[in-house]
Amino acid sequence: MTDNITKETFNRAVLVGLNAFSLDREENADEESMEELAALLETAGGQTAGVVTQSKDSPDPRTFIGEGKVTEVKELVDATGADLVIFDNPLSPSQQRNLAEALKVGVLDRSALILDIFAQRARTREGRLQVELAQYKYLLPRLLGMWKHLERQEGAIGTRGPGETQLESDRRVLRRKISKLEGELKDVRRVRATQRERRLKNEVPVVAIVGYTNAGKSTLLNHLTGAEIPANNRLFDTLDTTTRPLEISDTCTVLLSDTVGFIRKLPHHLVEAFKATLEELEYADLLLHVIDASSPQWQEQAQVVDQLIHELGAEQTPRIEVFNKCDLWTGDIRPHGEGQVSISAKTGEGLPDLLAAIGKVLDNAARRVTIHLPYDKGGLLDKLYQDAKVERVEYGETIDVLAVCTPKVIGQLGPLVEGWKPHKEFWEE
Secondary structure (H helix, E strand, O other): OHHHHHHHHHOEEEEEEEEEOOOOHHHOOOHHHHHHHHHHHHHOOOEEEEEEEEEEOOOEOOOEOOHHHHHHHHHHHHHHOOOEEEEOOOOOHHHHHHHHHHHOOEEEEHHHHHHHHHHHHOOOHHHHHHHHHHHHHHHHHHHHHHHHHHHOOOOOOOOHHHHHHHHHHHHHHHHHHHHHHHHHHHHHHHHHHHHHHHHHHOOOOEEEEEEEOOOOHHHHHHHHHOOOOOOOOOOOOOOOOOEEEEEEEOOEEEEEEEOOOEOOOOOHHHHHHOHHHHOHHHHOOEEEEEEEOOOOOHHHHHHHHHHHHHHOOOOOOOEEEEEEOHHHOOOOOOOOEOOEEEOOOOOOOOHHHHHHHHHHHHOOOOEEEEEEEOHHHOOHHHHHHHHOEEEEEEEOOOEEEEEEEOHHHHHHHHHHEOOOOOOOOOOOO
């Protein structure tokens, strides 16, 4: 019985948010962000024991929310048996230490909670490296709190010196680990760069799916490609990038790549760490910005994604806004217009329109043609493998090649292409 009680209360947390006039809009807590914080806690495996909000002109330098509010939070912690207090706002290391000492329970901010979720969700070696790097960078300025027991003995013989020595030793260890992880992630970038060069050489367009967390990106990838990625209704359900080929039409195949979901107040260290993955956005030929049309906050969520796309240097990349969950849309008129498509990744509604929109952006006027190569021009076959999509090769009187070629390649081959006509566009018949 005791074990059950302990298990029930172990992950119970009081959520705290501050709305201060002096803070930037993205740093403030509001009703929506507090609801999102509760959803993050549930994703991490915890339960909300209570919610406390505070409005002030500016944050208290020492306790962030002020002594009176700290007392209120402490009373709620004691009454509910919570063992954690989680702030929706970012806390400084000193504020985090002061609050933990006053509340006598663990104190986290939103960044730490998101890092914990990412640590649970990362599956690939690359994902784990990225999360570990972000955690170490978050921990480095907070090391001092781990030596609080030595601060209480300040001036005592044999305590102050060793305390400082141990602190500096730990800092050096962390800095070495951070440097090592950054080096390993550079290797990841080099591998990705090589893969990217190969894709560019083969002229395979890359379409990257981006969007707010839980907008339905994985469900869309699954429906279009049969990727079978777990797609549950919770935040950050999938972290690691998945790429699958997708045939848009008989003459157009792309690589469809899922990316980690975005969220407001995404920890800076995490954005930095995941740039090894998210830099794919900058090199993508097309972005599919998936928007949860059923969410009352879809406009704010879309703005968060737009801002992060800008920070990652991909704002110039062509983009299609994909309004997902249109089967749950409650407005009078569904979003529509140039560069917008309404779909339901769950039911499949609107997916043909999405494929058509992708094809319209990436269409290079390629056509499937038959090419008859004389044997003395057999070397051109290697060029076709590089510059076209070769589907079949047969050896008879000539080397007969069935391939999907762009107008440029068709023009270079000229009369070797079956049905080619001089002085006339081949695809206009």
